[in-house]
Amino acid sequence: MDEIMYLAPEIVLVATGLVVLMAGVFLSPRSKNVLGYLATLGILAALVLTVRSFGLLTMGEFSVGYSIFSETLSIDALSQFFKLVFLTVALIVSIASIKYTENSDHTEEFYTLVLFATFGMMIVSSANDLIVLFCAFELASLATYALAGYEKQNARSLEGAMKYFVIGSVSGALMLFGISFVYGATGTTSIPTIAANSALLTQNPIGLVAVVLLIAGFGFKMALVPFHMWAPDTYQGSPSVVSALLAAGSKKMGFVAAFRIFIVALAALQPDWQFAFTILAVVTMTFGNVVAVAQTSVKRMLAYSSLAQAGYIAMAFAVMTPVALTGGIMYALAHAFMKAGAFIAAAAVVWMVASERTGNLDIPDHLDSFRGLGKRMPLAALSMTIFVFALAGIPPTAGFMAKFVLFSSTIQAGMTWLAVIAILNSALSLFYYARLVKYMYFLPPEGKKVSIPFPYAAALLVAVAGVLAMGLWPEPFVELAMKAAMVLV
C-alpha cells in the first residue's frame, strides 16, 4: 500500500482525466469551460505532490531512489525532475487551452488527452522496465497523435497528425524491435538486470543492432536529424497549444527514455552510441539552425529551432560527464519553459489573426502577422522577446544558464571542437530570433491594439517567470539537475 503513494501525482492526474471525461458528458456546452480550470487544478495538485516527493527524495547529500512494483518503476531524482518538466509544460498548456477550447464541442476529450499524454510521459520517466517504458511511451504517443489532429476541419492539422502518426508508428515498431533484440540477448526486460548482464550484449553483435534500432526509435521522439521529418509539419499544423506540448513535453520524454536505456541499461555499449549521438547532435543542431533561417512561418521556425535545441541536449550523450548530464537535464527544463512559452505566444497571435479575419488566414502564424506586435499585444510581444532571447542563450535567462553549464562541460571534457560548433550554432540562431524581434518591434503594426485573452496572458506569465527565475536564481535548479544526473552516473 505504501508503494502506491509514490505514484500520488500520477493518480491525481488520471483521476482528473476521468472526472473531466465524465463531467463533459453531463455538462452543457456552455459550461464546459469549467473543465479547463478543473484540469489545471489537477495538474497543479500533481505538481505540488511531485515537488514534495522531490523534497523527500533528495534530503541530505545524496539522492535516494525507490524501486516499486517489483522493480518496474523507479522513483528517483531523475524521474521526479522530468515529471516536474512534464507537469510544468502541461500546466502552461492547459492554462492556455482554456481560451483555445472556448467554443469547442470536444473540450472534455481535449483535456483528457492532455492529461493522459502527461501521465504517459511521467511513467516513461519512471520506467525501470523496457515493457513498461514502451507501453507508457505508446500511451503518450497515441494521446498526442489525436491531439495533433484536433482541428478536424483544418487540412494542415490533419496532414501534420497523419505524418506524425505514420512515422511515429514505424519508429515505435523499430523501438520494439530493438527492445526485442535486447531481450533476446539478455533474457530480461528489467533495466538494472540488463545493466548487470552487459557482457551478453557486448559479446554479441546483436547488441549493436539493438543500439541502432533504439537510436532510430527514440531519435524520432527527440526529433534528431534524420528522424525529424515529421516535426516541422506537425508543429506547424497542430493547434499551437498542442505544438507546445509536443515540442516542450513529448520531446523530453524521448530524452528521459534515452537517458535510462542508453546510459543505464546499455552502459557497456557506450563507445558505440556515444559516437552515434555525437554525430547526431552536431548534424541536428546545424541542420535545425540553418533551415530555421529560411522559414517565414513562425511555428515552423520554432520547430526547426526546436531541432537545434534537441541537438544541444544530445550533446549530453556525446560528452557524458556529470556536468554535461547536469547541463542536459537543466536544458530540458529551460527548454520546456522557453519553447512552451514561445508556442503559446504564437497561439495568441494565431488567435488574433483568426478573430480579426484579416491578414494571412492560410498561414496565420506567418512572420507578417507579428508586424508591430509590440504595439498590438505588448505582453505577447515582450514575452516572445524574452523567450527567443532565452532560446538564443542571452543572459540573464534560463537558456543562458543551461547553455553555460552544458557548453562548459565540453571544455572540461576536452571536446573544444564540439563547443566551437555549438557556439557557432548559437550565434547563427541569433539571426532568426532577432529577425522575429525586429518584426515585432520595428515594423509598423497592421491593425489595432488587441487585448490579449486572460488564459494566454496567464500561461505566458508562468513561462516568463520560469525563464527568468532559472536565469536569475539558478542555484536550486542546478542542484536538482545535478541530483538527477547523479542517478545516471
Added chain:
Amino acid sequence: MLPVASLLILVPLIFAVVTFFTKTKDQAAGLGFLGSLATLGLTLYAYLNFDSSTAAMQFYESVKWIPFLGVNYSVGIDGISMPLILLNAIVIPFMILFSWKEDREAPNRFYGLILTMQAAVIGVFVALDFVVFYIFWELTLVPLFFIVNIWGGEKRAHASYKFFIYTHVASLVMLLGIFGLFYASLNQTGVATFDIRELVTQFQFFESGLMKDGIFLAILFGFLAKLPTFPFHSWLPDAYSEAPTAGSVLFILLKIGGYGLFRISLPMLPNTGNPDLMIMMLGLLGSFSIVYGALLALRQKDLKRMIAYSSLSHMGYVILGSAGFVALSVSGAMFQQFSHGLIMSVLFMSAGAIQTSTGTRIINNLGGLAKKMPMLTVVMMVGFMASLGLPGLTGFVAEFLVLTFTFTNLPGFVLLALLAIVITAGYHLWAMQRAMFGVYNEKLGDVKDINSLQVFSMAVIALLVLYFGLNPSPVLDMMIKNSEAIVSLAAVLGV
C-alpha cells in the same frame, strides 16, 4: 559609505525602466537626463572618495549568487575602471542634452535604451566575477542593436545585424576561454570560482603552455573584436556610421574591449606559454591598426565613416601601449581610452549636427560651413585638433605616453606608428578644409547653426578635452598605480 558600485548599475537601470513608461519627448529626455545626472552625481561621489595612491580594489562588495559553481555577485572599482566610469558618466548627460531637440519615433524607448546601455557598460567596468562580467558584457549588445536598428540610417538593418552577430560570436569565443580558465583552475586547486582576480592569478600555475595560450587567445579575441582592431574591425564603420548620433557616441563610450585587455589579458600575458610572441602580435596589430585606420580614413567620402576609421586608428594606440608593457605606456593606453571617448563624442556630435543641418555627410558636398555654422566650427575644430594629437589637448598626452614609452621595447612598431601621425594630421585637416572652410556651397541652401543646447553640451566636452590635456593628472594618477601593478608582475618573472 554608499555601495557605489552597485548603485552605479542600479540607478541608471531604474531610471531606464521609468523612462520606458513616459509619454512625451520632453518627459523621456528629461527623465533620461535626470537619470544620467544622478549617475554622474554618484560617480563624482565615488571619484572624491577614491584613493589614487593605491592599486587596491575599492568600494568592494560581494554576495554569494550560485555557490554550486562558485559564482559570486562581486563588484568594485579601482584605477582601471574609475576613469572609464567617469567618462561614461560625464558624456552621457551631455549626449542626452545634445539630442533633446531631435525628433524621433518612440523617444521613451530611445532614452530608456540609452540608460540601459549605461547601466550595462558600468556593470562591465565594476564586475569582478566572470559570470557577472559576461552577463553585462552581453547585455551591452542588446540596447545598441535596437538603437542602431530602430533609429539608424539607411543601411541600419545590415549594420545592426553585422555588429550584433560579429561581436556576439567574439564574446562566445571569449566565454570558451573563461570556461577553460575556470576548469583549469578547478583541476589545479579543487575550488570552483569565477572570481576574475583569483582566476587571473591562478593562470600562472597552469602546467600546459599550449592550454595557457589557447585560453589567453580566446579571451583576447573577445576583447580585440570589441575594441576593435585590425583584422576584426569590419563591423565598426557600418555600425558607427549608421547609428544615430547618440548611438555613435554610445559606441565610443563602449570601452569594454580595452578595459578587458587591462583587467584580464595584460596580467595574464607574462604567464602565457610564449609571452614574447604575444607581445609581438599585439604590437603588430596595434601599429598596423594605427596606419591602416588612418589610410582608410584618408579616402572616406562620408564624414562619419572617416571618423569611424580614425577611431580604429586611435584604438591601435591602446593595443600598442599595452604591448609596450611598461607602466607609463600602459597608462598611456588607458589614458587613450579616456581621451578618445571625449574627443570622438565631440566629433560624432559634430558630424550628426552637420547631417541634421545640411542633410548630407558627404565631405565633397559640403564646403564653407564655417560661415553659416560658426559655433559648430569652433567646437568641431577643438575636437579635430585633439584627434590629430595637437599638444595641449588630451589626444597628445595619450599618444605621447604610448609612443615614448613603447619605443624602448618595440622601436620598430613605434616607427611604423609614427608614419601614421602625418597621415592622421593630413586627413583631419583636409576634411576640415573641404567641409568647413573655403567657398560656401550654395547648393546647401540656408543652413542653420546648432541650437544652444547642442553648443553647450559640445562645448563642455571640448573644454574637458582642453582641461585634461593641460592637466591630465586627476585621471592619469589613478591609472599609474594600476599599470605599475600589472607590469610589476612581469618584472618579477623577468620578461
